[in-house]
Amino acid sequence: MPSAATRLRLIVFLLRLSGAITVSAFLAMLLPVDWMASTHEWLGLGAFPRAPVVEYLARSIAALYGFHGALLLLISTDPVRFRPLVWFVVVVNISFGLMMLAIDLHAGMPAYWTAAEGPPITALGLVLGLLNRQPPTAGNEP
Numbered sequence: 001m002p003s004a005a006t007r008l009r010l011i012v013f014l015l016r017l018s019g020a021i022t023v024s025a026f027l028a029m030l031l032p033v034d035w036m037a038s039t040h041e042w043l044g045l046g047a048f049p050r051a052p053v054v055e056y057l058a059r060s061i062a063a064l065y066g067f068h069g070a071l072l073l074l075i076s077t078d079p080v081r082f083r084p085l086v087w088f089v090v091v092v093n094i095s096f097g098l099m100m101l102a103i104d105l106h107a108g109m110p111a112y113w114t115a116a117e118g119p120p121i122t123a124l125g126l127v128l129g130l131l132n133r134q135p136p137t138a139g140n141e142p
Helices: 004-023 025-029 033-042 053-078 085-106 112-131
Strands: none
Touching: 004 025, 004 033, 004 112, 025 053, 025 085, 053 085, 053 112, 085 112
8 A cells, every 4th residue: 555645645636637538528518519419429428419408418427527526626636535426426426427327338338438437437436545555644634
């Protein structure tokens, strides 16, 4: 097992990396619908369904991902103090990643999409959980 200082640096890095990726979903929330439709087709997902509920779901999910990313960035500022929240992120990521894998498979999403969504989220939760098993000490902050 890496030293407490190394584990803490890795926790901070993983939280910031994941936070930066997911906070960028705020940009997707602002996309014009025509851009959403073009991206949808470019990804090989067929014609974008033009219905108010589809636009609502796309924007609200992007906002939710964005706020999740902001929370991860906040937690990364002091993972020792926010250690209970790091554990919450561990449990949520493992659960959510497995749920997304099941949803993607059930919905018939392309293999690249399925591989790039649920498994990395689950893996992040597992790695954070392993790194957070032993408490990092406040004196070893990066």
